[in-house]
Amino acid sequence: MPASADRTPGPTPGPLPAENTPGALPAEDAPGPLAGERVSVERVLRRAVAEGILGPRQPVAGFIDVRGVRESVAGLHAAFTRVPDVLHTFAVKACSLVPVLRLLRETGMGCEVASPGELRLALDAGFPPERIVLDAPAKTRPEIARALALGVALNADNLDELDRIDALRPPGCASVLGLRVNPQVGGGAIEAMSTATRHSKFGVALGDPGARERVVEAFVRRPWLTRLHAHVGSQGCPLPLIAEGLAAAYRLAEEINERAGRRQVTSLDLGGGLPVNFADDRTLPTYADYVAALDAAEPGLLGGRYGIVTEFGRSLLAKNGFMAAVVEYVKDAGGRRVALTHAGAHIATRTVFMPEAWPLRASAYGPDGGAKRAPLLRQDVAGPCCFAGDVVAHDRALPELAEGDLVVLHDTGAYYFSTPWAYNSLPRPAVYGCAEADGRIVFATVRRAQTLREISEESGLAHADALVGPLTEARPPF
Numbered sequence: 001m002p003a004s005a006d007r008t009p010g011p012t013p014g015p016l017p018a019e020n021t022p023g024a025l026p027a028e029d030a031p032g033p034l035a036g037e038r039v040s041v042e043r044v045l046r047r048a049v050a051e052g053i054l055g056p057r058q059p060v061a062g063f064i065d066v067r068g069v070r071e072s073v074a075g076l077h078a079a080f081t082r083v084p085d086v087l088h089t090f091a092v093k094a095c096s097l098v099p100v101l102r103l104l105r106e107t108g109m110g111c112e113v114a115s116p117g118e119l120r121l122a123l124d125a126g127f128p129p130e131r132i133v134l135d136a137p138a139k140t141r142p143e144i145a146r147a148l149a150l151g152v153a154l155n156a157d158n159l160d161e162l163d164r165i166d167a168l169r170p171p172g173c174a175s176v177l178g179l180r181v182n183p184q185v186g187g188g189a190i191e192a193m194s195t196a197t198r199h200s201k202f203g204v205a206l207g208d209p210g211a212r213e214r215v216v217e218a219f220v221r222r223p224w225l226t227r228l229h230a231h232v233g234s235q236g237c238p239l240p241l242i243a244e245g246l247a248a249a250y251r252l253a254e255e256i257n258e259r260a261g262r263r264q265v266t267s268l269d270l271g272g273g274l275p276v277n278f279a280d281d282r283t284l285p286t287y288a289d290y291v292a293a294l295d296a297a298e299p300g301l302l303g304g305r306y307g308i309v310t311e312f313g314r315s316l317l318a319k320n321g322f323m324a325a326v327v328e329y330v331k332d333a334g335g336r337r338v339a340l341t342h343a344g345a346h347i348a349t350r351t352v353f354m355p356e357a358w359p360l361r362a363s364a365y366g367p368d369g370g371a372k373r374a375p376l377l378r379q380d381v382a383g384p385c386c387f388a389g390d391v392v393a394h395d396r397a398l399p400e401l402a403e404g405d406l407v408v409l410h411d412t413g414a415y416y417f418s419t420p421w422a423y424n425s426l427p428r429p430a431v432y433g434c435a436e437a438d439g440r441i442v443f444a445t446v447r448r449a450q451t452l453r454e455i456s457e458e459s460g461l462a463h464a465d466a467l468v469g470p471l472t473e474a475r476p477p478f
Helices: 039-051 066-079 100-108 116-124 141-150 159-168 211-220 239-260 289-299 314-318 349-353 451-458
Strands: 059-066 086-091 112-115 133-134 153-156 177-182 227-232 267-270 307-312 321-333 334-339 364-365 375-380 393-397 406-409 430-437 442-447
Touching: 039 059, 039 406, 039 442, 059 066, 059 314, 066 086, 066 289, 066 314, 066 430, 086 267, 100 112, 100 430, 100 442, 112 116, 112 289, 112 349, 116 133, 116 141, 141 153, 141 159, 153 159, 153 227, 153 442, 159 211, 159 334, 177 211, 177 239, 211 239, 211 349, 239 267, 239 289, 307 314, 314 321, 349 393, 364 393, 406 442
Parallel strands: 059 430, 086 112, 086 307, 112 133, 133 153, 153 177, 177 227, 227 267, 267 307, 334 375
Antiparallel strands: 059 321, 321 334, 321 406, 364 406, 375 393, 430 442
């Protein structure tokens, strides 16, 4: 069925089975943990096809492995066990879906937000303000005032923002307040993902003439400024580079405290995450590798002298999600096979526009969800968007695809189906949590597929006559 046609909503899966976990949400709120082994892609696909949530009428969907998410969070907590004071926050931009955020809240995570919309999502997911951190390079005065009124932690991006906080900070403000600095240690393999370069738009550039002194003075004059924030990057950034930048923040905190003559900086926000291995199923690097890199760069960083905040996102979710799309047509062009699917730039934006930096593994399955065993053929896997570059996999050796087959794009649990692009007014795909219960795969709806009516409503339907009514007389004469 063409992507532009209206679709009949499939079955709506219910909540996943609950488990008696200390500190878990009430049964009516809990997304539900899993028991047993992680679910396999093939088993999920077979069940999804059988239940009608993936197929001709629902030609694309995202899936999140709930047990996998829990295990990733457990690995993060385990790596930091010896750190006495640590708050792990999840970067909402990596997966801005309220049920996923609620699941992460249940696992003990806090939340890092970078916009008013992300703050609203975090609050709706149930995160208490004191476990939310607001970072953004262009906060407005109303955004700052709201965060301060709520008691949300806030990292100022620049010295002028500190002046705004001076004016807006209410008496008895409960917010932990910090300043983001740019250690200018350089970039990784992906320039757009590197935030500690010489000309980065983020933070106060410490290496610029006079900047370090101005930062120290800003702290000394503001006893309420107690946190330093630094961020080097994640994807494409090697661990030693990340650790070098964060060690620089530690050394700056020591300098500030010595100058102030008191323990003013009490916590360090170690922004950024880990690069994700998109080449195969292995989780590399691990959170233990990250901790070891920090220890090597600065032994005192995790020693308990400062409270620690982390802001991981992609590394917690990427490998715990995949998207599947129906092959609508196959054709040959210039001696190469092209499979046209419903997964393109609208849900794989980075991969389409930066394929070398963001390659995705693709796998072929039959219409029933079973792994395809056909002979291998070099093929392009393209999407439904109306421009030539909408290709998610170039010249890949895959079992020969045919109409009705399924293509899976792996490691897409973060930054893909969760935050789609509205190009061509393509509908947002449905997203499902998947689990194993009593030996079978079960689903829970995380986000239902967007309807064509909703697309029109978001495109100004309620104001359809706005430009042909009162403004009629504004038309130029001809």
